[in-house]
Amino acid sequence: MKQIPRRKDIKNKEPLAELLNFAEKDDLVKLVLGLAARDNSIRRECLDTLKETVKVSNVLKEGAASSALLSLWRELEPELAELDEYGGGDHGQEDDVSEYLSELCDKLDETTLSKNDRDELLEEVLRYIQSGNAGMDDFLYDVAYATCKNDDDLRDLAERFEALKSSWPTDHARRIYRRIGDHKKFLALRALTMKYGMDYYDLATFYWETGEKDKALDIAIKGMKSGEGRMDELRLFLAERAKESGDRNAYLDYLFLQKTDRLALSSYKEFKKECSDKEWKEYEPRIVDLLEKSDNVQSLKIYMHRKEYEKAIQCFIKISNHSYYRYMDSDILQIASRLENRYPEEILTFHKSSTGNLNSSTSRKDYRFKAEAVKRVRHILVDVMKKPADWRKYVLPIKMNNMGRPAFQEEFAKVIPEWKELK
Template identity: 25%
Template structure:
């Protein structure tokens, strides 16, 4: 029997009740939620942003600017909470770092859409620079990229200049010069700042590029000439610029002068000597080309084998015969691998074979080289028995105290040994016996046996 006391109440349906709310009641509900849960503000803005296409009469273009302005500051607030903590600690967890960069990426996407007001941009710059100026978070490069992305109008670029100039440094001055030159096109302001900072080769090259852009060849040349004498560090572009100019004019005297400047600076020596060699070779001047090439070799620090072939190809036979022994000895001292490559070219296979089994030792009695696979591969047909042993030793060393990674390396060398046994020595039985003995020796290593099972 159902009584008044045991009647089941009707189940409360949240979604039905929400549908029954009138506009005023619904507004009160949302307002209350936004006050109690400020993080919902971002979700509401996103909702309106997503509804723009389906509600064009309600959400205007001006509304979209306001929505995007709000999202810009919301995303920044989320990013800032992490960046601020990183500034305090000098870094933080990788997951937090990725999250912060995710918010910065969202800001970048808003900027690309283009619907942001100048007021919001400047507010963002004010707040972001508070963190940027601390310089302890590791997000400085990412923030600077955003700063350059967000500025579009003259007012915005000038405001960025103002923010950068609040904490002067050479780095910030360079950013300001970049803005003055590339975005504000304020030549006077750019030159005023540029002339104050001409220390490095890059500084001079920046000024050279500016003069080239405005068509002042004389100033560009003068600046480059000063730069190769006074510029610190990297001056490659300056030398290249001057070389191109004087070589087109066929001005041999100035080209020689550039080479001497490089030699006196102890920078760009080889590059400039190589250029001089090519210049004289193009002129058919063998003696001057030879002198430049031999001088260039003195500054070789890598790719000795290529340099050797270059010398051999260019020099006349009597000159090559005269200089080759000295070149050969020098390469042996500087790069043993390249020395062995030359030995192969010269047919000195016995020397190469001996070297890969007994390479030179350093003063601590350790081999200076340990990877001679390239040469073993090339000697397999000539010395199959010896090279089989070479591969077998390499394999064995990778099995002892090994793991799956080293077992895979061992399998590679065993495969090479098998190829010699079967295809060069025609001794398949010998391979089967030796390989079986090896597997028996390491029968308690299932990972190794699994990896070599295909052999």
């Protein structure tokens, strides 16, 4: 039995340290287990520390590591349950839960759970995946996959996903079966949903990889006719197959469909670069036809690239009528500056329309925005059209009508060079 210390021996010492020093082993074990049972963070800290500092078998260390990860899950689970109950939470709470789940996932990559711990963890994770109400699905799927260390684990996970009888988990199950080489299960689940272009792409690439190339091409072509939604991968798959087989015409046809699906200046340049001069003469009219049917910033950029300025200004006028383009798109302002010398009247009209209501009270931020728009009007009238008198005629009423708005006057004075001198 340990000797009880005298009062003078414990003076100025940490009481808890002294008590622990003289406590019996059984009392300490009972104390730690009680604390760990009430607080999972304490339990995890004990497990992580003791498995590194106490000399025990590898089996016991592995069990401790597994149990520590389950404790980490139990730490985060109450907040996850709250997110699930209310369909999300504030950004701070969501960030906390996502960080916990990321930490759990990282540690699972380095640790093999015991069967019982894995079963318990997956049962709870899959319950939240099935609910889908916490907004943490991506993290939860990552955790589920991180528990898998071999194909048997993956098959077990696929079967659990499949048992949920829900679309997205079933998609994951199908991908797992393909990954582990269970072709029969993959095809059975794949046959359940053949609606979108990506569905046909998935099946076509499967047959291609397994050597059934004719069937792969048949599926891809069928998908081009019947598939809905995103078709990018399917078109590129067929384009690549045509290129490999030496069918130049088919290759360009599929590439044309891909590059013009969301026609942009970059895709226009890419397709033209791919074509010979003769091939470009065949496809160019089709692109021109698409441009004439589409009035957007990308069409405008292509017209500018082609130096078709008359078409560009007509396109510019149409799209600048939309408030989004007028106020938000920097590309529009850049193109306006490139067109201003050729079409000063049209660009002047555009800049005037961008000023908004110049006779109303608003925030300083809005005043600055309006001042920048008025400054662009000044540039066209004074620098481009050489009409300073017209500028004065335009701007003087703006200043006079807002004399009762000090913030307006201050913000405009910061932007318009001669604002204070205007009388």
